[in-house]
Amino acid sequence: MTSPAPLQQQSSRQPLTDALETVLAALRTRLGERLSTARPVREQHGQDASYLPPHPPDAVAFPENADEVAFILSTCHAHRVPVIAFGTGSSCEGHVAALNGGICLDTSRMNAIGPVSPADMTCVVEPGVTRKMLNAHLRDTGLFFPVDPGADASIGGMISTRASGTNAVRYGTMKDHVVSLDVVLADGTRLRTASAARKSSAGYNLTQMFVGAEGTLGVIVSATIRLHPIPEATETALIAFPSSSAAIDCAIAIMGSGLPIARIEYLDDVQIAAVEAYSKLGLTIGDTLILECAGDPQTVARQMTWIIEIAGDFEPLDVKTAQSPEDRARIWQARHDAWWAAIALRPGAKGIPTDSCVPVSRMAEAIALARSDCAELGVTAPICGHVGDGNFHLCVVFDPDNAQEKANVDELLARLSRRAIALGGTITGEHGIGYGKRGYLVEEYGSAGIRAMAAIKRALDPRDILNPGKIIEASDALPFT
Template identity: 50%
Template sequence: MNAPESNHQLQAGQRPVPDAFLQKLAARFGAQYSTAQAVREQHGRDEGSIAAPPPAAVVFAESAQDVQDAVRLCAEYSVPVIAYGAGSSLEGHLLAVQGGITLDVSRMNQVLSINTEDLTITVQPGITRKALNEAIKDTGFFFPIDPGADASIGGMASTRASGTNAVRYGTMRENVLALEVVTASGERIRTGNRAKKSAAGYDLTRLLVGSEGTLGIFTEVTLRIYPLPEAVSAAICSFPSIEAAVRTVIQTIQMGVPIARVELIDVNAIRMVNTYSKLSLREEPMLLMEFHGSPTGVKEQAEMVQDIASEFDGNAFEWAERPEDRTRLFTARHNAYFAAVASVPGCRCITTDTCVPISRLADALLDCVNEADASGIPYFLVGHVGDGNFHFGYLIDPDNDAQRQQAEQLNHQLVERAIALGGTCTGEHGIGIHKQGFLAEEAGDGGVAMMRAIKQALDPKNILNPGKIFQLAV
C-alpha cells in the first residue's frame, strides 16, 4: 500500500481561475467577495498538518441563492469550489489542492424551524453545534453530537462526525434526517424528510452525509434532537495501565450499560491538560465518564461501572455532579489537542483516527502505545473508546522531514492494524487528503471504483472539493 502523499505532490495540479470568472464573482457578490491575502490564507488551512496554497478568492454566502449562484459560475468556468464552515477539520478537507475558490457558509447560521413534537430541528449549515444548543436550551431538548471542536453543523454532516456522545446517541449518520443541497450544476434539491423512516428510492441523505463536500454543498440540515436527561452525572477513574482502563470499557459495553460518554486519556495527555487547563488530575491513565437518565437509572449505571472498574484495579473514582464541574472536566478533555500543541512550542500535530470493534480495542491500542513509546516522538492518546474510536497525536517539528516521516510511519502501522482487526482507517475525521492511501485497502478497488463512478456522474467537471477522498482526473 502506498504511504500518504508528500506536501510537494499536494501542491501540484492547480487548475486555472480565469480573470473573467473572478470579475463575475466580484460583480455578483460585492462586499461578500474577497481576494485579500489574509482572508485567502485563513480559508486555505485547517487544524491539520498539511500545507497547500490558498484559494484564489473567498465568497461569503448568506443564502441558498448565494450558494447556487456561486456554484453555477464555478460550473460555467470549471473552477473548483470548496465549502467552508468553521475550519476545524484535521485531514486537509478545506485545502485548495487544485486551486479554485472557497465558499464560506458561516454566515448561514440560523435555526429555521424547531419541531419538538417530532424531535427534529432544521438549521442552516454554518451554525455551530454550541450555537445550536444555545438556541434550543429553553425547549428542554438538545443536540448530542459533540466532536470536541465547535464545528459547524454542515461540516459535521459532511465528515460524518461523531465524538464523545456517540456511544449512546450515534453519529451524524444516524442523526441527519434530511438535507437541502446545491448540486455541481447549481440545482437545489432536497433529500429525506422528517418522518422516522422511509423506503422511498435511494437513500440520498446517507450518500451525502460523509461525502466531504465532493457531491454537493449543504444549505439546510434537518437533525434529530433529544430530551434533556432528567439526571446527569460524571465521574473520573484512574487506572494502573491503559490495558486496565480499556478492559473496563470493553466489559461495560458488553454488559449493555447505556453509558453516555466514556473517554480514555493517557498519562501524556493528562500531564498536558493539567498544565494547559491548570488542573491537578492524577497522572495515570484515566476514564472520564458521563451517565444520562433518571436519578435512579444514573445511580445504577454508575455503580455498575464502578464495580467493573474495581475488578481492573480502578481507583480514585471521583464524582462530578454539579454542571460546572462536569463542564470543567469535559472542557479539559476537549482542549487536549490544544494542550498538546502548546506543550511543544512551534510543533504541528499529526493526528490519527481509527475505530475497531470493541472486542479488539485492547489489541489495537496496546501495540500502538508500544510503537509510539519506542519512537521517541512526543505523543498523546485520547479516545471515544465506548465505540472503539481512538486518536494518537504525534507532535513533530514541521521543518523536520525525518520526524514527519517517522510519525507518518506510526500512523501507517496504526491504521494497518485497525483494518486488519476489522476496523476502519477513520472513525470520524474523514478521508480528506491524509487518508487517501488507506481507502482502497478498506473499501477494496471495486468499492472505490463505485465511489468514483458516483462522483463522475454527479460532478462531471470535478469542481466540488476536488482532490479529496480519492484522486479523479478532470
C-alpha cells in the same frame, strides 16, 4: 501502497486563467464585497486544523442564501472552476485546501435556525450554524443537539465529514442525526434528499450519500436534523487505572453490562500527565476513563453505583464522581484540554490530531501496539479516545523541520492506518479522508469500492469541480467530461 507525499505550499499566487477571470467578474457582479481576493482572507480559507500544507483558493465567496450558492456553482460549472465549501475550518485532514485553486464557498453567513418541531424532535438549520449556536437557541425548548466533535464546528461541516464525538456511544454519530438535506449539485441544480418522515423505504438513501462526502458531491444549503430531550440529571466519574488494558477491559465490561452510558472516554497515562502539567487539576497519573450517566436522578445514581462496582474488579488507582455542573465541568476539563496539553509538551512543535477506529474488542490491542510504535520510533503521542465505540486519537507532537522526526511520524501514521484495517477497523472513525488519508482508502475498500465511489462522483460532478482531490484521486475516477 505508500501514503501520498503532502503537496507543496503555494508560495505565490498563480496567474489567473481566462475562465477564472470570467467567473470572478460574474460573482463580483452578484456578490459585490462578499467576494474577496485579499491574500489574508484566501490564506485563512486554505488551511484547516491539520498539519498539511495550506493551499489558498483564488477567491472566497460569502453567499447568504441557497440561490446565491446555486448561482456560484452553476457559474463555476460552466467554466470548469473548482469550488470548495468551507464551514469553520476545524477539519483535520486537509479538507478545505484548494489543491487546484478556485473559489472557496464560505457558508458562515448562512446561519438561520428554524423551524424547531418539539413534537417531531427535529430542527431545520442552514449549514453555517455551529453546534454551540444551535444548542444556545434550543435551550428553552427542553431539547438539545448531542453530536460534539470538540470544536465548535458548523453543522454543514459536521455532516460533510460525518462527525462524531464524546456522545456517540449513547446518541450516535452525525449520520444518525440527519433526517433530510437540501443540496445544490455541481451544475446549480437543487436537490431535496428525503421527506421529513422518521423513516422511508422510497428509493435510494440519497441523504446518507451526502453525509461524509466532504463537499465532493454537492453543497449542503439546509438540513433537517434530529434533537433529543435534555436529561433531567447527569453524573460523571473519573477513574484511574494502573494500565491501559485494565482501563479498556473495564470499559468493555461496562458496555457489556447493558448500562446506557452517555459518554465513556479514555486518556492514557501520558495524556493524563500532560493534562495535569497543563491544567493542574489534581489528577492521579494513570490510564483513565471518564464516564457519564444521564436520565432521571434515581436511575442515574443507581447506574453510577453499578459502574463503580464493575470498576472495582480492575483495581482502580482512584475514583472521583461529580454531580454539580461545576464539578462535572472540572472533570471534563481533563478531556477538553487534551489537545492543548499535548502540544504544550513541546513548545513550538506542531501537532497532528489523527484518528483510527477498530472493533471495541480489538481496542486494547490497537492501543498497546500504537504505544509500542511510539516508543520504537521515538515519537511523542499521547492517546485519548471514545473507548465506547473503538475510536481513538494520537495527539502526535513533532518538529516538521526535523527530517528524521518527520519520517518517523509518517511511518507511525502509516502503521496506524494499516493496523486499523488489519484489525477489522477503519482508517478514520470521525475525521474523514480529505487528502491526508486518501492514499489508504483503496486499502480499506479495495479497487471495487473505489470504482463505485468514483462512479458516483462522476455522475453527480461530471466536471470534477467540487472539492477536487479529496477522498478519491483523479486517477481513481472514471474519465471526467
